[in-house]
Amino acid sequence: MWAYVVRRCLMGVVLILAMTLVTFTLFFATPIDAARYACGKNCSEEQRDITRAALGYDKPVVEQWAGFIKGLFAGRDFPLDEAQREAAPEQVTHCAAPCLGFSNFNAKTINEMVSEALPVTISLSVVALVLWLIGGVLFGILAAMRQGSFLDRGIVGATLVIYAFPSFAIAVFLLNYVAIKWGVFPYPKYTQIADGGVVEWFGNLLLPALTLALLFLAGYVRMTRAFVLESLTEDYIRTANAKGLQRKKVVFKHALRAALTPLVTMAGLDFATLLGGAIITERVFNYPGLGLLTIQANAAFDLPVLVAVVLIAGSFVILANIVVDVLYAYIDPRVRVG
Amino acid sequence: MFELSETPGDGQMSKAPGDNAFLSVRDLKVHFSTSDGIVKATDGLTFELERGKTLGIVGESGSGKSVSSSAIMGLHRGTNAILGGEILLEGVDLLKVSDEEMRKRRGREVAMIFQDPLSAMHPYYTVGNQIMEAYQVHNDVTKREARKRAIEMLDRVGIPQPDRRVDDYPHQFSGGMRQRAMIAMGLINNPSLLIADEPTTALDVTVQAQILDLLQDLQRDFDAAVIIITHDLGVVAEMADDVLVMYAGRAVEYGPCKEILTHPQMPYTWGLLSSVPDLTASTEAKLLPIRGNPPSLLNPLPGCAFEPRCDHVAKVGGDLCRTTLPDLTPATSGGNHTKRCHIKNADEVYEAEILPEIAPDLVED
Structure with missing residues (x-):
């Protein structure tokens, strides 16, 4: 197992190095004079x-x-x-x-800029992940257990409608109506846990995180629904029923457990993608995360920053792949080596 | 089935036979409503079973064996199945009790062992966990007690080093061991009725015999009634006291095992017997399969369901087989043996035409 993890990590490092070479070549092969912009x-x-x-x-x-x-x-x-x-x-x-380099434009090392932006993006991604996983799995199970009912169709339909909206529309709606016009939430402004405590940190993150979560919700509801329905037809569910287990236990312990495997894979990869920065959401809510940093760097043609952001985003995806593969061994005992 | 009453009759009406049977299934119907119409998977099934006895239900795939036993377990609840008739377990109609009541009986009073233990066990939980779960749901015990009990049961069904194997996952067990673990799971609450749905089909032959022996042993210890569902007449011959042959959702022959195997009176049973390979026969000998395929249960024929595949229709004469469904009537040999066939002299036909083909050496005797 550990040998496998080490091997995967080494491969990951090689991949990251290759990725930097490609981004370098791509960016500096453009017919622009980087120095002029810098x-x-x-x-x-x-x-x-x-x-x-x-x-x-x-x-x-x-x-x-x-x-x-x-x-x-x-x-x-x-x-x-x-x-x-x-x-x-x-x-x-x-x-x-x-x-990671030096941004002449900001007269700062990129490490400094990233260390300011990364906590914002991580906070946003974590809260969004929690929201969409809880929502997606709960609604998915609900839809599966009431398959074919109005509730089922309602849940799947509503999440699809939300999914059909572009993220900026949801973000603008939440910001303009929920926060500003209706005043349900205060205008979200990123606050560090160290400054305002967990409650304020979370309260401020809720709307932008909700925007991201809603985007993923439809997919996770449908996936959970499909996987739970599929596993409910398995023989071991019949065995669980034959034991006289309560319905709740059959669904949550037996059916959901099997449905979790593909969900973890998807969630891990989606989460990693988000860690690279949620460009649109961060822009609308003016959250100083990696996404906003990317936009600013892009507008200013701050190439070293873009290279660094690509490197970070790519590393998260590579890391998430390794983590998901290792998690698999914990979820599915058949995958465990030895 | 008539037993001598211990108390002498004092003029009162004696109960009809079967009223005090341990398990009494009467006119059981399991129909599924589909977009194409109603599928009558089981139609009018009646049988009885006492504690300590074994009933073998035999038939092809799709003959309604598993569907009927699932009905006894109450596993059709919450599906689109339409159930009718009565399933009396110690006088209580299992079709009438509430879902929650049935759930509490499931696994405690009636337990089931399934065909393929690899897919019937959850791949992500340890064998011990799954056995403990079956115990804990019906008994208010601590985890430690449940685990102790699970290890006991694993030991009882012959798993070596049960205290270590209890933490293994199903995929780490061999096929035979998995089926033993399934049996442990089924018997952990001392159920009075055990349904074994093709318990040996997925196992290799040497292991099959071990599992059957184990089942018989445990049945004796627990004094359980056992329904064994199979398409293997060898299993029936070894295990069953009574045999119920099913075809197209109905019982076509029912009676004591020995009677059915020696004096079968229904052409479908003859076909089943002819399809069993004879180990002592020459390798040139042909197996005699039943021609054709099982009928659709969606639009049942008005007559005998087996008529299109039956070689003996001519012996009945007229259109009787095609137009009229025969009733389950006492066989000519008497006893508790019943059959669903129009042929009048079935016994003679069997001895003259079928027996010489499937067991020539028996005829000479």
Whole structure:
């Protein structure tokens, strides 16, 4: 088992490195002058050359990539040009490993920016995951147990209608009506647990997390419904009934347990995708997470930030795949090795 | 079935036979309403069973064996099945009790063992967990007590090292062990009626014999009534006291096991006997399958359901077989043996035409 986990993790690292190479090549192969954007408007030819050297854009792409990888493992000092560092040692910024790069646009290391944005996105994703899993599984079971009834059709129909709305529509509706016009919730503003406590943190997260949860809800309701219905036809359900088990126990202990396996897989991967930043939701609610960071970096053509975001998002997906595979062994005893 | 009354008659009406039978199924109907019409999976099934006795129900797939036994377990509740008739267990009609009452009886008074133990056990829970669950649902005991009881039962059904194997998952058991564990699960509450639905079909032959022996042993210990559903006449010959042959949802022959196996009076039973391979016969000998397929239960024929496959229709004469469903009538050999067939001299036909083909050596005697 552990050998398997280690092997998977090593493969994951290789995958991540390959991913950085691809993103590097893609971004820096575009016919734009990265240094011009990094330097900003009204930037003279000289300043631009200085910026270019400071960020290493004067080097070939492969060399830049090698520098980036080195930074990931050993850290780096900006500006990258040694002459510039010696000329103005007070302006040198150290970026400790794992260094994701330096945003000239924000005059900050990307690690700093990410460490501010990531907790927001993680909070948002976790609350959304909890909401959609609870909602999806509960409504799914309810629909399955009343298969063919109005309740069943109502649940499946309603979630599909919600699913049909684009996320910005739901986000704008929740923000404009539920929060602003009806005042059911205060205007959501991200608060750290350290600042306002868990209740305030959660209260502020509820609306944006609900937006995300509603998007996934329809899928999870339908999946849970289908998996529970499928497992209810299995022979072991008949055995459970023949033992005289209560209906509740038959459904929740026996049928749901079997339906959980595919649900965990889906939830793990969807959660990982969300961790890469919920661009639209974060934008509408103005939540300073990875999604908003991505939009801002994109608008400013802040390439190092985009590379870092892609790397983080990709790493989450790779990590989630490993976690899901390991979880499988815990859920399904037949998968366990040895 | 008539037994001598211990108290001498004092002029009162004696009870009709069967009134005090342990299990008495009368005119049981299990119909399923489908979009194509009503499927009569079981239609008018009547039989009786005493404690300590075994009834073998034999028939092809789709003849209504499993559906009938599921009805006794009350497993059709909450489905679209339409049930009729009576299932009296110690005088209580199981079709009339509430769902909750039936649930409490299920697993405690009536238990069932299923055909394929691999799919009949939950793959994600340990064998012990599943056996304990069966005990805990009917007994207010701690987990530790339930576990102790589960280990006892595993030991009783012959699982080696039960205290260790109790924590294994079903896939870690062999086929025979899984069926033993299923039996342990079925018997953990000392049920008075055990239904075994093709308990040996999924097992290899050597293990089959062990499982049958085990079932017989346990039946003796627990004094349970056993219904064994099978299509294997060998199993019936070994286990059953009474035999009920089913065809197209109805009983076509019913009586003591020995009677049925030695003097069968219904062409379908003859067909079943002819389909059993004879180990001592020459390898050239042909098996004699019953031609054709089981009929649709959706639009039953007006006459005998077996008529389209029967080789003996000519012996009845006229259109009788095609137009009139024969009643279950006492067989010519007498006793408690009943059959559903128009042939008058079935005994003679069997001895003259069927026996020489399936067991020539018996004829010479």
